[in-house]
Amino acid sequence: MPRWFNMLSLLILNPEFAESGIAALLKLHEFGVRDVYVICLHERGQGLPALSEKGETYSLAEKKIWAIRNAEKIIDDVEKSGLNVTGLSISFGNAIEELLHVAESFSPEVIVAVVKNVDEILKGVYNLDVATMIIKQKDIGDLFEKTIYVHAAGCEWGFEKFAVNKIYGLGVVEPTLPPESSSRIMEERKKVLKYELNRIRDLLRERNIEFENEVVTGSISDVAKIAEEKEATLVIVSRGHGINRIGRVAKILEKPLMIV
Amino acid sequence: MLNLMEIAYWNRVGGVVESIESEEKTYRYRVAPFTQWKVIIAEDDIDVKKGRPVVIRIKDIHLPENTIIGPLSIMRHAYGSVVDVFEEGIPKKVEEKKRLTHTIFLPVDNGVIRSGDLIGVLKVFFVKVGTISRRLGFSAGDIKLREEIVRARMVYRDDGNIYRDEIKTKFFGYFRSHIAEWEPLIADENVEIGKGEMMRINIKEIDLPPNTVVTPLHIMRHALGTVVDVVQLERPRKVEEEKKVTQAIFIASRDGRIERGDLLGVMNVYYVATGDLKLELRDKKATIAKIAYEKNGRMVRKGLRLQRFAYRRKPIARWELLISDEERRVSSGRIEEIRIKPLQIEANTILYPLYIMRNPFGTVIDIIQEGLKKVEEERVITGALFLPAFDGLIKRGQLLGVVNVYSVEVKPHEVLRKWFNEWTEEMRRIHAQVV
Numbered sequence: 259m260p261r262w263f264n265m266l267s268l269l270i271l272n273p274e275f276a277e278s279g280i281a282a283l284l285k286l287h288e289f290g291v292r293d294v295y296v297i298c299l300h301e302r303g304q305g306l307p308a309l310s311e312k313g314e315t316y317s318l319a320e321k322k323i324w325a326i327r328n329a330e331k332i333i334d335d336v337e338k339s340g341l342n343v344t345g346l347s348i349s350f351g352n353a354i355e356e357l358l359h360v361a362e363s364f365s366p367e368v369i370v371a372v373v374k375n376v377d378e379i380l381k382g383v384y385n386l387d388v389a390t391m392i393i394k395q396k397d398i399g400d401l402f403e404k405t406i407y408v409h410a411a412g413c414e415w416g417f418e419k420f421a422v423n424k425i426y427g428l429g430v431v432e433p434t435l436p437p438e439s440s441s442r443i444m445e446e447r448k449k450v451l452k453y454e455l456n457r458i459r460d461l462l463r464e465r466n467i468e469f470e471n472e473v474v475t476g477s478i479s480d481v482a483k484i485a486e487e488k489e490a491t492l493v494i495v496s497r498g499h500g501i502n503r504i505g506r507v508a509k510i511l512e513k514p515l516m517i518v
Numbered sequence: 519m520l521n522l523m524e525i526a527y528w529n530r531v532g533g534v535v536e537s538i539e540s541e542e543k544t545y546r547y548r549v550a551p552f553t554q555w556k557v558i559i560a561e562d563d564i565d566v567k568k569g570r571p572v573v574i575r576i577k578d579i580h581l582p583e584n585t586i587i588g589p590l591s592i593m594r595h596a597y598g599s600v601v602d603v604f605e606e607g608i609p610k611k612v613e614e615k616k617r618l619t620h621t622i623f624l625p626v627d628n629g630v631i632r633s634g635d636l637i638g639v640l641k642v643f644f645v646k647v648g649t650i651s652r653r654l655g656f657s658a659g660d661i662k663l664r665e666e667i668v669r670a671r672m673v674y675r676d677d678g679n680i681y682r683d684e685i686k687t688k689f690f691g692y693f694r695s696h697i698a699e700w701e702p703l704i705a706d707e708n709v710e711i712g713k714g715e716m717m718r719i720n721i722k723e724i725d726l727p728p729n730t731v732v733t734p735l736h737i738m739r740h741a742l743g744t745v746v747d748v749v750q751l752e753r754p755r756k757v758e759e760e761k762k763v764t765q766a767i768f769i770a771s772r773d774g775r776i777e778r779g780d781l782l783g784v785m786n787v788y789y790v791a792t793g794d795l796k797l798e799l800r801d802k803k804a805t806i807a808k809i810a811y812e813k814n815g816r817m818v819r820k821g822l823r824l825q826r827f828a829y830r831r832k833p834i835a836r837w838e839l840l841i842s843d844e845e846r847r848v849s850s851g852r853i854e855e856i857r858i859k860p861l862q863i864e865a866n867t868i869l870y871p872l873y874i875m876r877n878p879f880g881t882v883i884d885i886i887q888e889g890l891k892k893v894e895e896e897r898v899i900t901g902a903l904f905l906p907a908f909d910g911l912i913k914r915g916q917l918l919g920v921v922n923v924y925s926v927e928v929k930p931h932e933v934l935r936k937w938f939n940e941w942t943e944e945m946r947r948i949h950a951q952v953v
Contacts, residue, residue: 300658310655311655311833312944313655314550314551314655314656314833315551315693315696315944316944316948317655317657317658318550318551318552318655318656318657318658318661318693319551319552319693319791319945319948320948320951321658322552322658322661322663322691322693323693323948323949325658325663326663326690326691329690330690333667333688343667344666344667344668345664345665345666345667346663346664346665346667346690347662347663347664347665348663349662350657350658350659350661351659352659356662356664359580359582359664360664363580
């Protein structure tokens with residue numbers, strides 16, 4: 259397995275999901291992730307501002323002390339796992355703004371977002387062009403054991419940093435109208451996808467990574483169904499599919515999703 | 519008619535001085551009861567010479583919108599103190615994000631600052647400036663808590679030895695009580711000092727209880743100069759630990775003699791709550807000090823019994839502009855008393871420096887008032903003690919710096935206990951609920 263030199267990761271999480279975020283980072287540690295910048299998201303704190311001076315101090319103290327304690331615990335847990343925490347942000351309700359600030363300032367190479375609101379995070383990370391893992395569940399299992407990669411024609415594949423042993427490559431061609439041109443266009447698209455997937459296969463072969471692949475006709479949402487059938491542990495999707503199609507996958511997929 | 523002033527700045531530090539015109543205006547703001555620290559870490563190795571301010575490149579500090587910064591006293595590096603910081607280009611508004619890249623460091627000894635040395639600590643205040651929003655309290659979402667966790671080297675002295683310890687910085691901030699007291703800095707030795715000279719002067723020892731932070735109280739209190747910082751002769755302690763301050767760094771703007779018992783300056787001691795709620799209050803007694811001030815062109819001394827007072831700060835404050843009222847050529851390291859457009863300061867207010875250099879040639883390290891006046895009295899500010907870091911020409915009408923003016927409620931020291939108890943009980947209750 260290749261190790262990439264000391265990658266900086268950005269961990270975004272609601273504190274109650276800290277466990278799966280740290281577990282994902284530990285898996286990524288094997289690929290060279292060592293430094294972590296943590297963003298803790300809180301939904302509390304969006305209420306009306308206090309009108310009295312005492313009310314302001316005490317309501318702020320209640321929220322901030324709680325948030326700082328949580329963050330300190332997460333930092334301790336991340337450090338105990340052998341990773342190096344390089345920074346912390348505590349964000350009350352404005353996840354995207356904080357995410358963009360940290361990404362611009364520190365240029366992470368991988369983002370791990372353990373969040374409830376997938377749509378919001380997706381909007382934030384989509385244009386960043388940084389490999390982003392979105393996790394919704396507490397138990398992530400053996401993350402890279404069975405990986406599915408969903409390719410988009412003409413796009414860089416970009417998952418090589420996280421490729422191990424065996425990957426299943428998938429091309430999805432969605433039917434178009436009217437039927438006559440649809441079948442011709444679909445056939446062309448299938449050919450292009452198959453050609454590109456085979457090229458990826460050949461390149462990965464040099465690294466002894468098995469890349470079985472197929473092109474299917476259907477909806478992008480079918481990726482979730484295929485992932486279930488294949489018992490995938492991680493689905494990697496190319497950014498080339500566009501934010502709306504990725505959003506459709508993210509909404510129904512129960513497994514961790516990585517956007518590259 | 520609009521009154522305009524000139525704001526001069528470096529297009530890049532040490533590059534070309536450019537300027538813009540801006541309206542002379544007083545701004546009001548609300549300050550949050552939560553404050554953060556930012557450590558200042560040197561980026562380059564640099565030789566420093568006692569008393570000669572140097573510009574040091576630092577690891578970039580990113581400040582979120584709606585923040586202002588000021589100094590956290592107690593010298594953090596064995597060779598001196600940070601007296602101000604730079605951002606490149608046109609000074610940004612408070613409402614904008616800022617990137618700090620350099621600092622002015624005032625060395626108290628000859629030595630070498632190494633890349634990675636922690637050379638100072640900044641206090642970051644969260645503020646609201648809007649006419650309506652400043653009347654409302656802060657909610658948690660208004661305070662963007664961002665902290666880089668970095669390795670740095672703490673450099674300190676103890677009986678002439680210099681130590682360098684590696685630390686990992688993790689400072690998330692603290693809750694201010696707005697409750698404070700004043701500590702007089704009283705000379706404990708006789709010293710001859712010349713204009714522009716800087717000395718570490720032994721002072722009557724001050725014990726600071728745990729969970730206190732120290733900041734300078736502006737307005738020159740000695741006719742010969744001002745205290746730039748205070749010194750703790752041991753490994754720097756954390757805010758939540760007890761500290762002993764034994765020396766003051768004094769910079770002279772005139773030649774003369776400092777005598778044992780002279781009041782050199784005053785520092786504000788604020789009570790704060792960090793993770794560790796070991797809050798403790800100590801009784802203070804009145805002390806005797808000599809006030810050295812100028813009268814009819816001569817320095818005179820007057821013995822005074824300094825009663826102990828406590829005060830409580832209001833959350834609404836304002837900025838006042840310090841605008842030069844004369845043209846003056848300045849040279850690096852040569853401190854100057856510069857006449858400014860007079861400022862009327864009302865009774866029951868204190869002044870605290872606003873960091874980020876507002877003049878390309880140097881920074882205001884203290885201000886000068888007309889006559890001897892107490893905090894409880896109205897005052898007129900007539901001059902600025904300006905420490906140049908570059909040679910240059912300061913023009914009449916040019917901005918020299920900005921000060922924060924805080925309204926305070928001053929009470930005899932005994933009242934402090936009541937305020938303190940109210941606040942600590944509430945903080946402990948909250949702490950017990952959330953931890």
